[in-house]
Amino acid sequence: MKNTESTENYLKSIFKLQTVDKKVSTTDLADYMGVRAASVTGMLKKLARKKLVSYQPYKGVTLTHIGRKLALKTLRTHRLIELFLVEHLGLSWEEVHGEAEKWEHVISGKIEERIDKLLGYPLHDPHGSPIPSANGELKIKDTVRLDRVQEGESGTIEEVPDEDPEFLAYLGENDIIPGNKIKVLEKSVVGKTLKIQITSKKHTIGLKAAEKIRVHQPKDKGRK
Amino acid sequence: MKNTESTENYLKSIFKLQTVDKKVSTTDLADYMGVRAASVTGMLKKLARKKLVSYQPYKGVTLTHIGRKLALKTLRTHRLIELFLVEHLGLSWEEVHGEAEKWEHVISGKIEERIDKLLGYPLHDPHGSPIPSANGELKIKDTVRLDRVQEGESGTIEEVPDEDPEFLAYLGENDIIPGNKIKVLEKSVVGKTLKIQITSKKHTIGLKAAEKIRVHQPKDKGRK
DNA sequence: AATAATATTTAGTTATGACTAAACATATTT
DNA sequence: AAATATGTTTAGTCATAACTAAATATTATT
Ligand SMILES: [Mn+2]
Ligand SMILES: [Mn+2]
Ligand SMILES: [Mn+2]
Ligand SMILES: [Mn+2]
Numbered sequence: 001m002k003n004t005e006s007t008e009n010y011l012k013s014i015f016k017l018q019t020v021d022k023k024v025s026t027t028d029l030a031d032y033m034g035v036r037a038a039s040v041t042g043m044l045k046k047l048a049r050k051k052l053v054s055y056q057p058y059k060g061v062t063l064t065h066i067g068r069k070l071a072l073k074t075l076r077t078h079r080l081i082e083l084f085l086v087e088h089l090g091l092s093w094e095e096v097h098g099e100a101e102k103w104e105h106v107i108s109g110k111i112e113e114r115i116d117k118l119l120g121y122p123l124h125d126p127h128g129s130p131i132p133s134a135n136g137e138l139k140i141k142d143t144v145r146l147d148r149v150q151e152g153e154s155g156t157i158e159e160v161p162d163e164d165p166e167f168l169a170y171l172g173e174n175d176i177i178p179g180n181k182i183k184v185l186e187k188s189v190v191g192k193t194l195k196i197q198i199t200s201k202k203h204t205i206g207l208k209a210a211e212k213i214r215v216h217q218p219k220d221k222g223r224k
Numbered sequence: 225m226k227n228t229e230s231t232e233n234y235l236k237s238i239f240k241l242q243t244v245d246k247k248v249s250t251t252d253l254a255d256y257m258g259v260r261a262a263s264v265t266g267m268l269k270k271l272a273r274k275k276l277v278s279y280q281p282y283k284g285v286t287l288t289h290i291g292r293k294l295a296l297k298t299l300r301t302h303r304l305i306e307l308f309l310v311e312h313l314g315l316s317w318e319e320v321h322g323e324a325e326k327w328e329h330v331i332s333g334k335i336e337e338r339i340d341k342l343l344g345y346p347l348h349d350p351h352g353s354p355i356p357s358a359n360g361e362l363k364i365k366d367t368v369r370l371d372r373v374q375e376g377e378s379g380t381i382e383e384v385p386d387e388d389p390e391f392l393a394y395l396g397e398n399d400i401i402p403g404n405k406i407k408v409l410e411k412s413v414v415g416k417t418l419k420i421q422i423t424s425k426k427h428t429i430g431l432k433a434a435e436k437i438r439v440h441q442p443k444d445k446g447r448k
Numbered sequence: 449a450a451t452a453a454t455a456t457t458t459a460g461t462t463a464t465g466a467c468t469a470a471a472c473a474t475a476t477t478t
Numbered sequence: 479a480a481a482t483a484t485g486t487t488t489a490g491t492c493a494t495a496a497c498t499a500a501a502t503a504t505t506a507t508t
Contacts, residue, residue, distance in 0.1 A: 039466055041487055089338045102330040114313045250456055263496055265457055
């Protein structure tokens, strides 16, 4: 009756894809997890039997209440570990995701509490993602995609994706780090680029890459 | 070709039993690991095919050079983690073995190095067991079993077993901790007890329990 | 040396979670 | 509506590592 590593990874993946559109398709899940669609079908049946997901053949999956709880618990552990690895073991932010992907399945509740305390009950991981609370609540901040920010507007980097080490290294080199102030200087729809100002440095980034970066803008739309 | 968690646990177990007598029997290994003898036979064949052990049916196993290296690597990781959990996360010495048993299989080489550095390149874990060096060397200290120490002789607690939390809690309560000075006041072979003096407190321990405790005695046999 | 006790291996089964190939369902064109 | 493309499930296989029951080896006892 114990939950396996695979189970936790599936629930976490479904949770992430679910935030985009309600129901998650077999193929999307397979692509995201790097396994074959047939494997996903098999696994979804098992998860459904354990009441962790609600699954209708050909129509996609959603998490049940208990499945969502477990997904958030794993996500919480994952993000606490990431921050711990950066803050206390001096790893760089591009290295920690892979490690956390393994650690998240073996850390006991007690150790998680200790790490949480040691870090001062943090609210965000190194990539700006919110850390779910111990009782499974997650607050989503109001943000916009960087590619949607208008010319002349500014804001604060809120969150970047944590999976791709290369992309993270690139972002780090250009100070595109959560907390930093950012201003859009020029947007070229034809050239698919965005000229930005960040920490007194100017930089041009592709619009495709900018899609992945979430920016927080104050109510007044950040004119300045 | 990647080594599994089971593989690492088997090699570590064989290593420990091997230090007692050269060849390890199927039954001893099964008892120690809490699995059936038939399961051990099956696993030993796999390990032999991978050249990690030298296995002769009905005659026992020994580690090959490469198997021994892997066992020591895992043991090193295990012991570094135990110390890390005590020193940096404030866990008690009876809790850490179980945690380390899981962590040892997921920690990357890089993180192991960081932990090693953070701890100041320690030579012993919280239970007094030596930590193998990064290149797979292990130095065994010259010690005696506490039940073999003669009346009136003294020494220093060197090492205690790390597997049984209850026993460790008992030892901790009575200051039977590596590094502490100990003196044998009275040995009752009939009553199977040992009266000891440790950190200005007197205590009586069973001879059977004393067998598990290793004591370091100076050359002059610790008269004092 | 024969018998009994103990240790070990073999054979067959189970659960987990991947895979491929083939069948089937749904969506999009023509 | 029929044809085609795409998405998804089914069926059968594989590797890993446990299990039980039965067979076989080794060791100890008479
Ligand atoms: Mn994971
Ligand atoms: Mn992250
Ligand atoms: Mn282990
Ligand atoms: Mn130990």
